[in-house]
Amino acid sequence: MNTKKPSDDELKEFLLKMYLEEVQAEEEIARKAKEHKEIHETLRKLAPTEFYEYLSEQNPPIRCSICGNSKFSTPTTSTVDRSKLPANMSELTKDEQKLAREAARRLLVTYTFLTDMSGEVDYKKAYYPLHCRTCGHLDLFRASVINLWKEQKEKAEFSSESDPMDECEDE
Numbered sequence: 001m002n003t004k005k006p007s008d009d010e011l012k013e014f015l016l017k018m019y020l021e022e023v024q025a026e027e028e029i030a031r032k033a034k035e036h037k038e039i040h041e042t043l044r045k046l047a048p049t050e051f052y053e054y055l056s057e058q059n060p061p062i063r064c065s066i067c068g069n070s071k072f073s074t075p076t077t078s079t080v081d082r083s084k085l086p087a088n089m090s091e092l093t094k095d096e097q098k099l100a101r102e103a104a105r106r107l108l109v110t111y112t113f114l115t116d117m118s119g120e121v122d123y124k125k126a127y128y129p130l131h132c133r134t135c136g137h138l139d140l141f142r143a144s145v146i147n148l149w150k151e152q153k154e155k156a157e158f159s160s161e162s163d164p165m166d167e168c169e170d171e
């Protein structure tokens, strides 16, 4: 084989191209990771009570489309709401910290993705599941629809006058 050797300039250009492709690929990976993190953060906010409130606002009474029963469950995960932790957390004793963490703990509905072959994490393909406790039938609700409902509800609550009793509520 008689391969022609590249000139110094050709070699430089080739390496520069490879370098730029590598940088672009890394930027793309970082961009995707940030986007995925934001999607998960958006999805990890629905409380089971909000999910049931959404369902009850549809066309009650809600019944299983297979067996007709009306007892449902939804898978949940628990998380500590950091904004509900006391500011002086580090000054508390171990037991007090444990109590504070328990008080700040909240339940969230877990979600699942119906992805295509690419396995791409897509917000529009995220669903909150609802199981029938009698026959096990599974219903999936599009997360983007529920989150939009939640957003509009929160906006409406924010714009209406706040009830002074709410502010006194001891949680």
Ligand SMILES: [Zn+2]
Binding pocket: 064, 065, 066, 067, 068, 069, 132, 133, 134, 135, 136, 137
């Ligand atoms: Zn059922």
